[in-house]
Each structure stands twice: as C-alpha cells, then as structure tokens.
Amino acid sequence: MAKQLPYETMREIFTRFRTAEGEPKGELEHVNAYTLVVAVALSAQATDAGVNRATRELFKIADTPEKMLALGEEGLTEHIRTIGLYRNKAKNVIKLSRILVEEHRGEVPSSRAALMALPGVGRKTANVVLNMWFHFPAQAVDTHIFRVGNRTGIAPGRDVEAVERAIEDNVPVEFQLHAHHWLILHGRYICVARKPKCAACLIRDLCPYEDKTA
Structure with missing residues (x-):
C-alpha cells in the first residue's frame, strides 16, 4: 500500500x-434512474458489457418498476440468463421494484440509506446511483x-x-x-x-x- x-x-x-x-461516463446503459439501479444491481460479479447485452431488450419493455412487476420473475429471468447469479438477481430486482412501487410511488429515492434498503443494493450500488443520476459526489x-x-x-x-x-x-x-x-x-x-x-x-x-x- x-x-x-x-x-x-x-x-x-x-x-x-x-x-x-x-x-x-459510466459504461452501464440505462434510460432513467430505475434502469440504472437495475443495471448496477445486475452488474455485481459481471461485466458492464455483459449486462448491457442482456438489458438492451429488457429495458425496451420494462423501464419502470411497474412494468418490471408486470413482466414477473420468470419473464425477467429469460432476459438475464447470460448474467452470473441471474436467478438471485431476478428475485432481488422484483423485490426492489415492489418496494419502489409500494413505498416510493415508483420513484428511485435520492437517499443512500433508502437505496441501500432495497434488495441487492449495497453501498457501492447506492453511490453509483447517487453520483450518476443525482450528481452527488x-x-x-x-x-x-x-x-x-x-x-x-x-x-x-x-x-x-x-x-x-x-x-x-x-x-x-x-x-x-x-x-x-x-x-x-x-x-x-x-x-x-x-x-x-x-x-x-x-x-x-x-x-x-x-x-x-x-
């Protein structure tokens, strides 16, 4: 050191x-705050390029937590099979989407604590979202x-x-x-x-x- x-x-x-x-710029592709959260959560132990390949089609049909819930866990799984730990990640994305709808009116919160309370979102993911979307250092x-x-x-x-x-x-x-x-x-x-x-x-x-x- x-x-x-x-x-x-x-x-x-x-x-x-x-x-x-x-x-x-970050290399994870996204279209709004929600898809950024999902992309970063999916990128754990995976490459940005691999996540981008999986999410390009996914985000065309599920770019909000409501649409992701409508797609469902099995539907989501079909899109992200090429990403490591995809089954557990699919569960977390569905869970965090439900929390966003039920507790945050479908909006991504701008609080680190609120972000870290979402399944599959740790401090690093929260900081990426705060930085890239909310322009917090x-x-x-x-x-x-x-x-x-x-x-x-x-x-x-x-x-x-x-x-x-x-x-x-x-x-x-x-x-x-x-x-x-x-x-x-x-x-x-x-x-x-x-x-x-x-x-x-x-x-x-x-x-x-x-x-x-x-």
Whole structure:
C-alpha cells in the first residue's frame, strides 16, 4: 500500500484526468434512474458489457418498476440468463421494484440509506446511483478503484470504505463528482491488475508504484 500522495500531486493527477476526458461516463446503459439501479444491481460479479447485452431488450419493455412487476420473475429471468447469479438477481430486482412501487410511488429515492434498503443494493450500488443520476459526489469503490487507490497512493486504504473516505478527504473538491469514473476507467484500461500499461499512463511520473512496466 502506497502512502497518501500530497495535495499538489493529487491536484496535478486529476487535472490531467480532466484534461484527457472532461466528462467521463459510466459504461452501464440505462434510460432513467430505475434502469440504472437495475443495471448496477445486475452488474455485481459481471461485466458492464455483459449486462448491457442482456438489458438492451429488457429495458425496451420494462423501464419502470411497474412494468418490471408486470413482466414477473420468470419473464425477467429469460432476459438475464447470460448474467452470473441471474436467478438471485431476478428475485432481488422484483423485490426492489415492489418496494419502489409500494413505498416510493415508483420513484428511485435520492437517499443512500433508502437505496441501500432495497434488495441487492449495497453501498457501492447506492453511490453509483447517487453520483450518476443525482450528481452527488459519492464515491463508488470497486475492485479497480481499490487497486488504483492503493497502488498509486491516490486513495490508500485497507478496505473499500477506507478508500472511499480517502477519496472524499484528499481529492480536491472540484474533481469529486467525476473522481470515481476517472479512477474506474484508469484501472479498467491502464492500471490493470497484471502488467499495468505504465508506458501509456498519464500519471506515470507522479505514481510511486515501484514495479512499473516498461
């Protein structure tokens, strides 16, 4: 685990990320807040690309909790069979859809606690929804961010909540909204788990990682 980088280094890192991609976007396809919740819930232990393939047709016929309930668990299962743990995920999507209808008038709540009360929605999923839909600077820490945060010293921490706090505490405020997207994309395509692509890295000269690749 690298030590936390100093403030000026952090500012330079995120300035470079912003210059390279000013408006980074999540890769899960969705059409509204509800389909975003469903897509993120389905993405646990699955790739965004795999989820997108399954949900493109699904969201054409079930883009609200009411429509999803009408489709039913078996109907939903037929659409998401290619996604890992699809049976359990189908149960959770139907349950969360019912809760949204019965307790939130079919609307997705903008509270982290209310989101986390939904079946299949953990802190990471809630933070993705808060960030991407409600534009709140919540930090959704996945395996990519955990790796990048600890490897580079951008956000060191022994668990995901510690990394989340490190981002909130140390990333300059003007970069907070997009911080988790920049870090996810950096970890997914450049700072990969094995043989990171250091030669193509925007922040190679600022990164203290000792085992840089040629």
